Amino acid sequence: MTDHAALHQLVLTLSIWVVAYLLAVIGSGQVVRLLIYLARIEPEPGNDRAGRVIGKIEDVLVVTFVAAGAYTALALIFAAKSIARVDHDKPERASYYILGTLGNFTWALLVALAAKLLLLYLGISLPLNTITQHG
Numbered sequence: 001m002t003d004h005a006a007l008h009q010l011v012l013t014l015s016i017w018v019v020a021y022l023l024a025v026i027g028s029g030q031v032v033r034l035l036i037y038l039a040r041i042e043p044e045p046g047n048d049r050a051g052r053v054i055g056k057i058e059d060v061l062v063v064t065f066v067a068a069g070a071y072t073a074l075a076l077i078f079a080a081k082s083i084a085r086v087d088h089d090k091p092e093r094a095s096y097y098i099l100g101t102l103g104n105f106t107w108a109l110l111v112a113l114a115a116k117l118l119l120l121y122l123g124i125s126l127p128l129n130t131i132t133q134h135g
Contacts, residue, residue, distance in 0.1 A: 013124055017067050020115035024059040024108040035103040041096050051100065059108040066112035078105055 029052065036043055058077060065073045078101075 009124055012122070013119060016115050016118055017063070020067075020111050021060065021063050024063050024111040025056050027111070028055055028059050028104045028107050031107040032100050032103045035099055036096065039095070039099055041099060043096075055100070055104045058104055062105065062108035063112040063115075066109065066116060074109070 032055070033043075061077050062074060065071065065077075
C-alpha cells in the first residue's frame with residue numbers, strides 16, 4: 001500500500017469514528033427520551049445533569065471500546081453504571097434508570113457497530129488501536 005493510500009485509509013477510518021462518536025453522543029438523549037415516553041414512565045423530576053453527563057461519558061467509552069476491539073470492557077462499564085445508578089431508597093425508580101441505561105448503552109453500541117460494519121464493507125478491517133502501530 002502506498003503512503004498516499006495509507007493516509008487516505010487513515011483519514012477515512014478516523015472520519016467514520018468521529019461521526020460515530022457524534023451520533024452516539026448527540027443521539028443518545030433523544031433515544032432515551034423516546035424510550036421513557038414509549039414505556040410511559042414519568043421522567044425523573046428536576047434536572048438530572050449528572051445522569052446526562054454519565055450517559056455521554058458512557059457513549060464515548062462504548063464507541064472507544066468497540067473501535068479498539070475491546071468488547072469485554074463493555075461489560076465492565078455496563079455493570080458499573082447499572083450498579084451505581086440504582087437508588088435503593090426509591091425502588092420504583094429502578095425501571096427509569098434501567099431503561100435509561102439500557103437505551104443509552106444499546107444506542108451507543110449500535111452506532112459503534114454500524115461504524116465497524118461500514119469499515120469492514122469498505123475493506124478497512126483494522127481496529128482503531130492498530131492505526132498507531134503502522135510503521
